[in-house]
Amino acid sequence: EVQLVESGGGLVEPGGSLRLSCEAFGFTVSGYSMNWVRQTPGKGLEWIAYINGGGDTTYYAESVLGRFTISRDKAHNELLLQMNSLRVADTAIYYCARDLIGISAYWGQGSLVTVSS
Amino acid sequence: QSALTQPPSASGSSGQSVTISCTGTSSDVGYSNYVSWFQQHPGKAPKLLISEVNKRPSGVPDRFSGSKSGNTATLTVSGLQADDEADYYCCSYAGSSTFVFGSGTRVTVI
Numbered sequence: 681e682v683q684l685v686e687s688g689g690g691l692v693e694p695g696g697s698l699r700l701s702c703e704a705f706g707f708t709v710s711g712y713s714m715n716w717v718r719q720t721p722g723k724g725l726e727w728i729a730y731i732n733g734g735g736d737t738t739y740y741a742e743s744v745l746g747r748f749t750i751s752r753d754k755a756h757n758e759l760l761l762q763m764n765s766l767r768v769a770d771t772a773i774y775y776c777a778r779d780l781i782g783i784s785a786y787w788g789q790g791s792l793v794t795v796s797s
Numbered sequence: 798q799s800a801l802t803q804p805p806s807a808s809g810s811s812g813q814s815v816t817i818s819c820t821g822t823s824s825d826v827g828y829s830n831y832v833s834w835f836q837q838h839p840g841k842a843p844k845l846l847i848s849e850v851n852k853r854p855s856g857v858p859d860r861f862s863g864s865k866s867g868n869t870a871t872l873t874v875s876g877l878q879a880d881d882e883a884d885y886y887c888c889s890y891a892g893s894s895t896f897v898f899g900s901g902t903r904v905t906v907i
Binding site: 713717724725726727730732737739741742775780781782783784785786787788789790 | 798800831832833835841842843844845848849852854886888889890893894895896897898899900901
């Protein structure tokens with residue numbers, strides 16, 4: 681059964697860092713393009729980062745470019761998101777998603793990140 | 798990248814149909830046939846309903862259908878059921894492996 685399980689969220693002060701993990705079950709992350717999407721509480725969805733199946737191509741939304749880094753850990757079959765220089769506006773539920781707009785699209789349950797002093 | 802435009806809300810009686818539009822530009826919705834629709838119940842993760850404009854993954858009832866004309870994609874939910882009450886989001890490829898979501902539509906079953 682396909683599952684994506686995010687972890688690593690929590691409370692962090694503005695300017696701080698956090699690393700999110702998304703462990704995959706039932707498939708290999710290196711076989712799919714993977715994405716991070718966030719949702720502000722009570723608001724809509726925002727795509728923020730993409731990594732291709734080969735792991736050698738990444739793209740970012742302008743809102744996180746230069747501060748966030750998407751990567752994969754093949755040994756642990758995980759998708760990662762390193763978030764630096766966090767801002768209050770980055771407060772959101774962060775979802776990892778497989779093959780975002782393809783027929784095999786699948787999302788994790790999300791991890792809440794709160795940036796506050 | 799601006800969010801795609803969706804109506805904030807839509808409603809219909811049980812058994813009736815509801816249609817949700819998703820309007821973008823020639824750089825996203827009108828750029829390719831990579832438009833998807835997701836359903837999100839409160840406190841849950843989004844679930845794929847439609848991919849590539851009109852393809853349903855296995856397990857999604859044929860009450861859900863999608864189409865596209867120009868820069869506007871449309872999701873139709875026929876035979877509304879109580880469990881269809883949820884938020885619906887469109888998502889479009891916007892070139893160079895970037896994506897943009899719609900603003901979301903809350904569907905209420907009267």
